[in-house]
Amino acid sequence: xxxxxxxxxxxxxxxxxxxxxxxxxxxxxxxxxxxxxxxxxxxxxxxxxxxxxxxxxxxxxxxxxxxxxxxxxxxxxxxxxxxxxxxxxxxxxxxxxxxxxxxxxxxxxxxxxxxxxxxxxxxxxxxxxxxxxxxxxxx
Amino acid sequence: xxxxxxxxxxxxxxxxxxxxxxxxxxxxxxxxxxxxxxxxxxxxxxxxxxxxxxxxxxxxxxxxxxxxxxxxxxxxxxxxxxxxxxxxxxxxxxxxxxxxxxxxxxxxxxxxxxxxxxxxxxx
Numbered sequence: 216x217x218x219x220x221x222x223x224x225x226x227x228x229x230x231x232x233x234x235x236x237x238x239x240x241x242x243x244x245x246x247x248x249x250x251x252x253x254x255x256x257x258x259x260x261x262x263x264x265x266x267x268x269x270x271x272x273x274x275x276x277x278x279x280x281x282x283x284x285x286x287x288x289x290x291x292x293x294x295x296x297x298x299x300x301x302x303x304x305x306x307x308x309x310x311x312x313x314x315x316x317x318x319x320x321x322x323x324x325x326x327x328x329x330x331x332x333x334x335x336x337x338x339x340x341x342x343x344x345x346x347x348x349x350x351x352x353x354x
Numbered sequence: 355x356x357x358x359x360x361x362x363x364x365x366x367x368x369x370x371x372x373x374x375x376x377x378x379x380x381x382x383x384x385x386x387x388x389x390x391x392x393x394x395x396x397x398x399x400x401x402x403x404x405x406x407x408x409x410x411x412x413x414x415x416x417x418x419x420x421x422x423x424x425x426x427x428x429x430x431x432x433x434x435x436x437x438x439x440x441x442x443x444x445x446x447x448x449x450x451x452x453x454x455x456x457x458x459x460x461x462x463x464x465x466x467x468x469x470x471x472x473x474x475x476x477x
Binding site: 222 | 368373379381434438461
């Protein structure tokens with residue numbers, strides 16, 4: 216039996232924040248795979264659309280939270296909210312949705328997507344390389 | 355290749371289904387409890403891979419594992435839990451993998467690599 220995941224002392228339930236972060240990481244992988252030319256298939260398209268929609272809704276909710284707390288600097292500092300980060304996340308979800316809907320991204324848009332991806336990856340210190348995932352080559 | 359995910363929590367279940375569906379580009383069947391899953395498997399056949407929470411109503415993840423392996427020893431069964439004490443029970447029951455919560459995309463990608471890609475190349 217193989218074992219993966221948290222160490223025994225760190226095991227706990229999966230919280231909403233965990234799912235948001237994991238879905239964001241998945242969206243990053245999806246966008247990187249597109250930029251690397253990996254094939255899309257019917258189920259991959261469905262999965263991208265669902266994931267992008269989920270992230271977009273969550274990012275809007277977080278942005279509304281930020282708006283609520285914007286006049287209380289100490290509160291928002293403690294929460295660690297960063298408006299630019301959520302704007303980037305929202306933009307990433309819109310870009311991923313466009314990819315899944317079959318819109319062809321011209322080179323300047325691909326460049327913008329890559330810059331946005333790098334900024335989001337830096338914020339969440341996520342450096343997964345799609346070249347590590349050979350199974351993405353087969354759709 | 356048929357894959358099923360069994361979890362009562364729709365937030366975790368949808369995340370696992372979406373990640374696996376993207377990885378393998380195949381439909382992934384979602385079930386909210388072990389009994390629902392088992393009834394479906396009896397009617398339509400046991401999937402190649404089952405990913406399930408240990409803590410399920412009616413039929414727990416380990417009970418589902420026993421029934422599935424009894425019918426088809428070759429089915430890959432991956433169980434997950436947030437309780438460390440469940441790991442030994444899962445191992446003893448004959449699971450192929452144990453996922454300790456919280457887990458994320460990296461762990462699910464590793465499972466796909468191990469059981470889908472390497473599994474197919476070894477067949």
